[in-house]
Amino acid sequence: MSEINRSPDIRDGVKDAAPVLMAVAPFSAVFGAVAIEQGLSFHEMLLACLTIYAVASQYVMVELLGQNVPAWSVVLSVFAINFRHVLYSAAIGRSMARFSGPQRAAAFFLLVDPQYAASEARAARNGLRPAYYFSYAACVYITWIATSSLGGLFGSLIENVERYGVDFILPIYFTGLVVGFHKRPSFLPVLVISAGVALAAYFTLGTPWHITLGGLAGLLVAAALARPEGEGIPKGEKLNA
């Protein structure tokens, strides 16, 4: 192996991560506050951030823990919401030829949405090297842990959450996430069918069946409407969360 100068990779990784940090910080701070408000201890909140590292699914987990649903359905919901990572993993794995086995194992742990987007762009321009990947990842991960801790510490000081709308941030945030996927094929049919089936299940079978059944119905619609040439995830999609 030839000696490679890593400093340009590290510098670019930090530079590319900087704008993302400002998007990550408010969400992780709010997550810290919401998790405490929903009854998690500070240590449980921190453990979730350290080990799961996927904010959308962590919001769902906290929400479901508050609703006292069975443990398996909490884990299944987290799995379902994080299932999109399978596609990132399959796609970016092909650009990881320069990564050793342990480096790959660590890299996939850190594969959040912006990490995937930045890594794809880097792979196309300069080739993806571990120094770039991990310096970018370190910035996002450290910011994520630091700001969620701050949110957890100061969020518990907030009383009367309705006044600040903290009780309704989750559904608003999920709505924004959903609309971020509007360029995907069959977006509208999936949205309408999932919403309809979820509502019917909610009023008949109750929580959390509306999530499972509404979600499954949407997937069936997407599979039924798929065309062979259709791209799974369009280029240029706003990747957040």
Next chain:
Amino acid sequence: MHDTVLIILACAAVTYLTRIGGHLVLSRFGEIHYRAKAALASVPTAVLTALVTPYVFTNGSPEALAILVAGLAALRASLMMSVAVGLLVLLALRALLI
């Protein structure tokens, strides 16, 4: 160990599975069927829509309107801005209607 800690660790395990799984599976089997691919791409839309819909219909009009406005804003603005706008609408309407 506490139940919540076990659930968190299980969630961490399945999340890691999704992050390494695509690579492990695809590096062995090559291309996946286009219908499966389309279903995978629709997972976040379908699951999150199913999660949010009851909130729209089981709360008051400030909540429903806040979701509508945040959704419309997210067509153009960033996720952070859309959430902020939705939250502002919610707080303004709640203040007006109390």
